[in-house]
Amino acid sequence: MTEYDVIIMGAGPAGSTIARLTASMGFRVGVLDRKKILGVPLQCAGLISHRITEANVLPDNLILNSVRGAVLHSPSGIKLRVSRKRPEAHVIDRTAYDQYLADLACEAGAELRTGTAVRDFSEATGEVEVNGRTLRASVLVDARGQVAIRDKYPARQFLVRFRDQEMDTDFVDLRVDSRLSPGFLWRIPLDEKTARVGAFGHHKNLKDLIKGFISDLSTDFRIMESHHGFIPEPDPDMELVGGRCIRIGDAAGQVKPTTGGGIVLASRAAHVAAEVIQMALEDDMGLLENYQEVCRKLYMAEMKNQMRVQRTFRILSDEDLDHIFLKMKEYGAEEIISRYGDMDIQTPLIMEFLKSGLLFRIIPSIISRKVASIWK
Numbered sequence: 001m002t003e004y005d006v007i008i009m010g011a012g013p014a015g016s017t018i019a020r021l022t023a024s025m026g027f028r029v030g031v032l033d034r035k036k037i038l039g040v041p042l043q044c045a046g047l048i049s050h051r052i053t054e055a056n057v058l059p060d061n062l063i064l065n066s067v068r069g070a071v072l073h074s075p076s077g078i079k080l081r082v083s084r085k086r087p088e089a090h091v092i093d094r095t096a097y098d099q100y101l102a103d104l105a106c107e108a109g110a111e112l113r114t115g116t117a118v119r120d121f122s123e124a125t126g127e128v129e130v131n132g133r134t135l136r137a138s139v140l141v142d143a144r145g146q147v148a149i150r151d152k153y154p155a156r157q158f159l160v161r162f163r164d165q166e167m168d169t170d171f172v173d174l175r176v177d178s179r180l181s182p183g184f185l186w187r188i189p190l191d192e193k194t195a196r197v198g199a200f201g202h203h204k205n206l207k208d209l210i211k212g213f214i215s216d217l218s219t220d221f222r223i224m225e226s227h228h229g230f231i232p233e234p235d236p237d238m239e240l241v242g243g244r245c246i247r248i249g250d251a252a253g254q255v256k257p258t259t260g261g262g263i264v265l266a267s268r269a270a271h272v273a274a275e276v277i278q279m280a281l282e283d284d285m286g287l288l289e290n291y292q293e294v295c296r297k298l299y300m301a302e303m304k305n306q307m308r309v310q311r312t313f314r315i316l317s318d319e320d321l322d323h324i325f326l327k328m329k330e331y332g333a334e335e336i337i338s339r340y341g342d343m344d345i346q347t348p349l350i351m352e353f354l355k356s357g358l359l360f361r362i363i364p365s366i367i368s369r370k371v372a373s374i375w376k
């Protein structure tokens with residue numbers, strides 16, 4: 001039986017980052033991924049905040065574009081434009097990023113086996129069944145992504161060439177739609193002509209919704225690629241440690257409830273996980289439990305606030321959303337969002353909306369009691 005200190009199931013950003021960190025600590029690390037080619041097919045819009053560089057490595061050559069703002073579209077086409085002076089987020093080559101992070105893990109000493117699906121594993125014994133063989137480790141890491149999660153949103157994305165316009169590559173377009181809420185539609189430019197256009201949410205025909213969005217943006221376009229995937233529904237109460245196994249990334253529901261983005265959060269959690277694993281392996285396996293507590297401190301308050309935003313969106317009709325957009329324009333919310341808005345940390349903006357009373361000035365009065373019960 002092959003023995004490791006750590007076996008990591010899944011070589012996405014979460015798995016490869018924790019593999020790099022633990023291998024650098026000198027542990028014997030095995031990484032298993034069922035994919036033959038990591039990062040393929042593409043299942044990501046690849047938009048990550050500038051904070052990624054605090055949490056992980058990101059070489060410049062994998063940045064396809066950088067954006068500093070967003071045009072927010074209401075269902076009937078009312079637009080709000082929010083921006084910062086400096087780039088807020090990067091649009092990355094996600095496939096290459098997965099491969100890059102895995103290469104770094106291997107350089108640090110991790111042993112990567114691609115085309116190796118985990119069939120079964122035991123949190124109690126640390127045994128992992130692959131291709132008719134059994135591997136064993138002192139610590140297992142479940143980084144299998146959304147496949148490990150029961151409740152998730154379907155997501156779909158097209159790569160689109162816009163022939164009739166030059167996009168402003170500094171801005172992404174985001175459209176809200178009550179049929180998707182709390183999901184939404186996005187257009188993320190890679191260059192002046194090409195963009196990733198997609199949506200997530202519980203809707204049975206995401207394809208048509210996205211095509212409708214594209215047609216509203218352009219009369220002459222070509223869809224070049226189509227991909228689909230899933231985004232976990234966040235579950236702040238999920239158990240992150242079971243026996244000798246810890247969960248990380250999408251497999252742990254570590255995604256931002258409002259945007260579905262998970263790369264920065266997974267990268268942060270990987271640092272916590274690596275430290276906890278080191279303590280557990282060098283000292284006492286019981287210390288693995290600390291992972292859950294530290295992770296919860298890291299993101300729980302923010303996640304809960306974002307989940308309240310989600311719950312608010314769920315009760316809004318298209319008419320409510322249009323009303324809110326109009327009111328936001330009237331009350332200068334573009335400026336407030338530009339000042340306090342943040343892709344990752346949304347609590348300051350939420351607090352500003354609450355503190356100033358703006359939230360209850362922009363929502364239709366008929367739903368104010370329902371909304372108040374969410375924010376009490």
Ligand SMILES: Cc1cc2nc3c(=O)[nH]c(=O)nc-3n(C[C@H](O)[C@H](O)[C@H](O)COP(=O)(O)OP(=O)(O)OC[C@H]3O[C@@H](n4cnc5c(N)ncnc54)[C@H](O)[C@@H]3O)c2cc1C
Pocket residue numbers: 009010011012013014015032033034035038039043044045046047048116117118119143144145146147155156157198228229230231248249250251255260261262263264266
């Ligand atoms: C359409 C779409 C758009 C998105 N856009 C963004 C975005 O713009 N920004 C952002 O931050 N996030 C985005 N996300 C979310 C982001 O992709 C995830 O949060 C991120 O990939 C999580 O990383 P991970 O390592 O936890 O999981 P994954 O990247 O899913 O990696 C899991 C790995 O585990 C492997 N695996 C699964 N099962 C097994 C098994 N049985 N045995 C072995 N290996 C297995 C898989 O092959 C995969 O390589 C998007 C998601 C979707 C679907």
